[in-house]
Amino acid sequence: NAGVTQTPKFQVLKTGQSMTLQCAQDMNHEYMSWYRQDPGMGLRLIHYSVGAGITDQGEVPNGYNVSRSTTEDFPLRLLSAAPSQTSVYFCASTLDRGKQDTQYFGPGTRLTVL
Amino acid sequence: GDSVTQMEGPVTLSEEAFLTINCTYTATGYPSLFWYVQYPGEGLQLLLKATKADDKGSNKGFEATYRKETTSFHLEKGSVQVSDSAVYFCALRDSSYKLIFGSGTRLLVRP
Numbered sequence: 001n002a003g004v005t006q007t008p009k010f011q012v013l014k015t016g017q018s019m020t021l022q023c024a025q026d027m028n029h030e031y032m033s034w035y036r037q038d039p040g041m042g043l044r045l046i047h048y049s050v051g052a053g054i055t056d057q058g059e060v061p062n063g064y065n066v067s068r069s070t071t072e073d074f075p076l077r078l079l080s081a082a083p084s085q086t087s088v089y090f091c092a093s094t095l096d097r098g099k100q101d102t103q104y105f106g107p108g109t110r111l112t113v114l
Numbered sequence: 115g116d117s118v119t120q121m122e123g124p125v126t127l128s129e130e131a132f133l134t135i136n137c138t139y140t141a142t143g144y145p146s147l148f149w150y151v152q153y154p155g156e157g158l159q160l161l162l163k164a165t166k167a168d169d170k171g172s173n174k175g176f177e178a179t180y181r182k183e184t185t186s187f188h189l190e191k192g193s194v195q196v197s198d199s200a201v202y203f204c205a206l207r208d209s210s211y212k213l214i215f216g217s218g219t220r221l222l223v224r225p
Contacts, residue, residue: 004157042118042203042215043158058212090157103213105157 002026006091006106013081013113021076021109023091029104031094032074036060036087037108043090049074050096081113116141116208120216123201127194128224135189135219137178137204145206147171147180147187148213152201161189161202199223 007022025032033048045058049068063085065077074093078085088110092103121136139147146165150158162171167182176191187204204216 040217042217043213044215045212048212092157102160103158105159107155107157 004091004093004104004106006089006109008109009107011109011111013078013111015082015113017081018077018079019081021078021089021091021111023074023076023106024072025074025093025104026072027093027095027104028071029093030071030096032068033058033092033103034064034066034074034076035090035092036085037090038087046076046089083113085111086113087111116145116206116214118204118206118214118216120202120204120219122217123220124222125219126222126224129196130193131223133189133191133194133198133221135202135204135221137187137189137216139185139187139204139206141185141206141208143209144182145208147178148205148207149176149178149187149189150203150205150215152203152218154200158203194221194223196223196225 004025030051034046035043037043044060046064047066049055052068052071055066088108090108091106094103117140119138148163149161151161152158162173164171164180170179178187178189199222201218201220203218205213
């Protein structure tokens with residue numbers, strides 16, 4: 001198993017550009033989520049999904065869209081990037097939402113918005 | 115809402131020193147509590163957990179006890195190694211099953 005994979009590892013955008021951060025898992029996990037990590041603030045939940053076709057907002061959803069067309073993939077879209085979205089983004093998955101303590105995290109994407 | 119507060123870092127120790135990283139929480143009900151570790155350039159990994167009051171979680175020489183009376187879950191290790199250098203996050207699972215993280219504490223262990 002590859003676990004949770006994320007691409008790209010690094011990305012630089014200009015303000016107003018759009019892009020998609022990719023996340024995939026091969027463990028047949030139902031629950032997937034996106035976090036952003038900022039200095040001194042820990043991890044904050046952006047969006048999550050409890051299964052294919054079902055998504056919901058987390059703590060900081062503004063400026064981000066998600067979809068879950070398959071169990072394996074959970075892309076995060078930035079429609080119009082802003083400097084405030086400069087952060088490290090982590091995707092995570094777990095078998096079901098009741099087992100969030102055993103979340104598996106991807107290696108992260110470091111995004112810089114100029 | 116629920117929240118987690120950790121001591122600010124960095125915490126700098128010499129090898130074989132005793133480690134304590136403080137963590138307190140605010141929550142309704144009785145949440146499960148966790149410590150995650152993030153090594154340089156990697157994602158987070160679950161280090162240990164406790165699901166009810168007075169439970170002690172342990173792993174890799176690290177321990178933490180769920181103290182309901184003080185709403186705390188302090189992380190301890192009797193003798194740290196250089197390889198323990200990482201960022202440590204305290205977290206709780208709220209009533210809707212979401213994980214709420216503290217701000218993280220960076221540990222630097224010198225040879």
